[in-house]
Amino acid sequence: MDAPRYRWVVLAVGTCAQGATAAYFLGLAAVTPALRDYFALDLAGVGVLIGVISVGLVPTLIPWGAAADRFGERGVMTIGLLGAATALGATALQTDPVAAGALLVLAGASGAAVNAASGRAVMTWFPAGSRGFAMAVRQTSVPLGAALAALALPVVAVTGGVPAVFVTLALTSLAAAVAVAVWVREPPGAPARRVRATGRTRDVLADRRLQRLSLAGLLLVVPQFLGSVFLVEILHEGSGLPLAAAGALLGLTQLLGAAGRLGNGMWSDRAGRLRPLRIVAAAVAAGFALAALVQPGPVVLLAAVLVPAAALAISWNGLVFTAAGELAPPGRAATAMAVSNTANYVAAAATPVLGGLVAQALGWPAMLTLGAVAALGAIAALHHLAEPGGVAAPAPARTRT
Numbered sequence: 001m002d003a004p005r006y007r008w009v010v011l012a013v014g015t016c017a018q019g020a021t022a023a024y025f026l027g028l029a030a031v032t033p034a035l036r037d038y039f040a041l042d043l044a045g046v047g048v049l050i051g052v053i054s055v056g057l058v059p060t061l062i063p064w065g066a067a068a069d070r071f072g073e074r075g076v077m078t079i080g081l082l083g084a085a086t087a088l089g090a091t092a093l094q095t096d097p098v099a100a101g102a103l104l105v106l107a108g109a110s111g112a113a114v115n116a117a118s119g120r121a122v123m124t125w126f127p128a129g130s131r132g133f134a135m136a137v138r139q140t141s142v143p144l145g146a147a148l149a150a151l152a153l154p155v156v157a158v159t160g161g162v163p164a165v166f167v168t169l170a171l172t173s174l175a176a177a178v179a180v181a182v183w184v185r186e187p188p189g190a191p192a193r194r195v196r197a198t199g200r201t202r203d204v205l206a207d208r209r210l211q212r213l214s215l216a217g218l219l220l221v222v223p224q225f226l227g228s229v230f231l232v233e234i235l236h237e238g239s240g241l242p243l244a245a246a247g248a249l250l251g252l253t254q255l256l257g258a259a260g261r262l263g264n265g266m267w268s269d270r271a272g273r274l275r276p277l278r279i280v281a282a283a284v285a286a287g288f289a290l291a292a293l294v295q296p297g298p299v300v301l302l303a304a305v306l307v308p309a310a311a312l313a314i315s316w317n318g319l320v321f322t323a324a325g326e327l328a329p330p331g332r333a334a335t336a337m338a339v340s341n342t343a344n345y346v347a348a349a350a351t352p353v354l355g356g357l358v359a360q361a362l363g364w365p366a367m368l369t370l371g372a373v374a375a376l377g378a379i380a381a382l383h384h385l386a387e388p389g390g391v392a393a394p395a396p397a398r399t400r401t
Helices: 003-025 026-039 043-057 061-071 073-093 096-126 128-140 141-183 201-206 208-229 233-238 243-271 276-296 301-312 317-327 333-362 362-379 395-398
Strands: none
Touching: 003 043, 003 073, 003 096, 003 128, 003 141, 003 208, 026 043, 026 141, 026 208, 026 233, 026 243, 043 096, 043 333, 061 073, 061 096, 061 128, 061 201, 061 333, 073 096, 073 141, 096 128, 096 317, 096 333, 128 141, 128 243, 128 317, 141 243, 201 208, 201 333, 208 243, 208 276, 208 301, 208 317, 208 333, 208 362, 233 243, 233 301, 243 276, 243 301, 243 317, 276 301, 276 317, 276 362, 301 362, 317 333, 333 362
16 A cells, blocks of 8 residues: 555554553543442542553653654554553452552553554654644544543443453453554655654753643643543532433543544644644633533533533644644654653643542532633643744645645
């Protein structure tokens, strides 16, 4: 198959691989009531159990990214997915929440391999003019994987219990590992791995533009995870919506977020990466603030406000991820994207715990207000930040027909 067509095969496999990790990273939120019962946890405790997955990702993302820059995507992603499958399979055998949490840390550390490596595959296979859309397709794997998990895992939990949930997630990662090993490869004419990449890892870490972009992403993760992790709880426990209906709305939120990522990617190929990002952040801040105001009211009104706001909070990731890769020196795209993702997962690890504590101490409106404030902070971090050099649509290119 020729390169212009095969790039879509690589994109499809990378998207499925990222979706497999999203299934356990975000999909477990759909069975928080079952996890609470099985492991005898309170609301903050189940937030910790889900959040520890991010604890595993945070220290390993940059090393995995550097490994992908040096050795290529296929081996890095295959090893990581096999490690995740092993850890998830072992979690199915646990009844102690501490042991389960330790294994989920390992699952997160292994799954981190997919994040930067699959993004690097898009950077190397797709030209700048279509990269935003391609990266958006890849980024839709996260909400789509979470949406499928939100629909499937509650059924699995009811029929087979929590151990069956983890077995299902392990088999998903195993299938993704096989697909990566078979179909992912370097584009024709790619530089040999022995050629030294431009710039050192510490130079990438010291880039002030990347630091500000990563801070904005970190802050936007707060409303993203408040909306994803606690949407079922706030609609079911907080407002009385039946559990099945709340789970279905979580799946709808993820699907809308996936559509938003595609739309933002196409938009960014014409308007640059950062202008759409600022507008989305402002909309998220407004949506979460409004949800905080209506939460004590009818559940239908709350769902009508919170579901779109939570979907918008999912839709921005591809913009930050692509901009990070385009800020990188030659040969360091995976490292730069890993830096950005590290900031994201720091927030992802802390947000479920923080959100649970705020909700328990101050109520759901206070938790939703926290999401709005964080989105406003992201806008401040992006203030006067210039577009990355070489983006698909810098200012002169916006007039093209």
